[in-house]
Amino acid sequence: MRIGVPKEIKVHEYRVGLTPSSVREATAHGNAVIVERGAGAGIGMTDGQYAAAGATLAASAAEVFAAADLIVKVKEPQPQERQLLRPGQVLFTYLHLAPDPEQTRDLVASGAVCIAYETVTSAAGGLPLLAPMSEVAGRMSVQVGAYFLEKAHGGLGILLGGVPGVDPAKVVVLGGGVVGTHDRNPEALNRLWAQFGRPLNTVFSTRDAVERHVAGADLVIGGVLIPGAAAPKLVSAELVRRMKPGAVVVDVAIDQGGCFETSRPTTHTDPTYVVDGVVHYCVTNMPGDVPRTSTLALNNATMPFVLALADRGWQHALLEDPHLRNGLNVCNGHVTCQPVAEAVGRQYVDPLTLLH
Numbered sequence: 001m002r003i004g005v006p007k008e009i010k011v012h013e014y015r016v017g018l019t020p021s022s023v024r025e026a027t028a029h030g031n032a033v034i035v036e037r038g039a040g041a042g043i044g045m046t047d048g049q050y051a052a053a054g055a056t057l058a059a060s061a062a063e064v065f066a067a068a069d070l071i072v073k074v075k076e077p078q079p080q081e082r083q084l085l086r087p088g089q090v091l092f093t094y095l096h097l098a099p100d101p102e103q104t105r106d107l108v109a110s111g112a113v114c115i116a117y118e119t120v121t122s123a124a125g126g127l128p129l130l131a132p133m134s135e136v137a138g139r140m141s142v143q144v145g146a147y148f149l150e151k152a153h154g155g156l157g158i159l160l161g162g163v164p165g166v167d168p169a170k171v172v173v174l175g176g177g178v179v180g181t182h183d184r185n186p187e188a189l190n191r192l193w194a195q196f197g198r199p200l201n202t203v204f205s206t207r208d209a210v211e212r213h214v215a216g217a218d219l220v221i222g223g224v225l226i227p228g229a230a231a232p233k234l235v236s237a238e239l240v241r242r243m244k245p246g247a248v249v250v251d252v253a254i255d256q257g258g259c260f261e262t263s264r265p266t267t268h269t270d271p272t273y274v275v276d277g278v279v280h281y282c283v284t285n286m287p288g289d290v291p292r293t294s295t296l297a298l299n300n301a302t303m304p305f306v307l308a309l310a311d312r313g314w315q316h317a318l319l320e321d322p323h324l325r326n327g328l329n330v331c332n333g334h335v336t337c338q339p340v341a342e343a344v345g346r347q348y349v350d351p352l353t354l355l356h
């Protein structure tokens with residue numbers, strides 16, 4: 001199979017779909033890999049390293065899309081990339097379609113086979129291709145929260161960890177999964193309690209609990225997820241009005257639409273805005289700013305699936321692996337992920353009816 005790796009073009013997105021090591025692995029399996037020149041620059045990988053790993057270099061994204069049967073990317077295709085997709089071509093990347101009806105419309109119109117990293121599942125019940133980036137974003141959320149709590153950056157002027165004799169910041173984390181610890185799943189709360197014990201309070205997430213804890217918080221981190229669906233709005237605009245001026249909100253769940261009513265997507269170029277005195281950080285591609293760590297972690301997780309798609313062909317790979325099949329969001333002009341179909345108001349089609 002011909003695998004294509006274009007350079008990422010989202011604002012300040014420096015990750016890349018495949019590292020040279022992954023290219024070497026794919027070519028050793030008998031696949032051809034076409035990489036856009038400069039695609040690995042953000043992680044310090046040169047065109048020469050890609051060529052040495054067996055890739056053919058292409059001058060433009062258009063050339064990559066035209067040559068490849070399978071496109072491996074990181075972020076959702078931007079409008080100009082969507083125009084390059086063709087019927088039957090396989091796209092393997094993060095999509096986050098639930099809050100993005102325009103992208104869904106374009107992918108449906110393209111006729112391509114679009115597999116979203118974030119809805120691929122594992123036998124253990126997790127999301128193996130989302131988890132590595134949530135590990136990165138979860139750690140970053142505390143770093144950026146600490147940064148924006150500083151006075152010069154618009155915050156309350158509180159040192160996140162405090163000092164002996166002075167309290168640390170009060171941090172509330174909504175969602176006790178990989179990013180976060182204020183959950184509605186008792187098993188998640190038990191796991192966190194066992195892991196952290198006393199320094200961490202876990203709270204069953206109810207409207208009352210959210211109001212009580214968020215109103216008095218210095219930093220609130222949003223990390224809830226209902227796989228494939230738009231994020232539930234746990235914090236209303238009215239509750240944000242009751243927060244302290246200078247408090248900070250880091251809405252990691254913004255890629256699924258965000259869990260604060262006041263959230264709207266931002267970029268690494270202009271990451272924050274203020275609503276009712278509360279600093280909002282809502283960057284949709286947080287791991288893109290630590291691309292070396294993120295690309296390696298992502299490739300560790302995606303490579304077995306890339307090889308399955310390339311070696312077996314998408315139809316066989318999806319028929320044989322129900323977990324990879326859960327990643328199929330759009331196929332041959334149909335929406336094949338139920339929560340996405342519900343969120344964007346389109347008809348759901350069972351993927352099995354499209355696989356032969």
Ligand SMILES: NC(=O)c1ccc[n+]([C@@H]2O[C@H](COP(=O)([O-])OP(=O)(O)OC[C@H]3O[C@@H](n4cnc5c(N)ncnc54)[C@H](O)[C@@H]3O)[C@@H](O)[C@H]2O)c1
Binds near residue numbers: 131133175
């Ligand atoms: N902004 C970024 O750059 C970035 C990067 C990585 C991940 N993310 C996003 O972060 C979010 C969280 O990812 P994750 O891997 O931690 O997910 P996860 O599935 O591991 O955890 C989500 C948790 O939210 C809980 N939850 C769902 N609804 C809830 C509610 N109403 N109240 C309280 N808890 C609720 C679930 O029980 C689950 O434990 C996702 O939207 C993901 O896409 C964003």
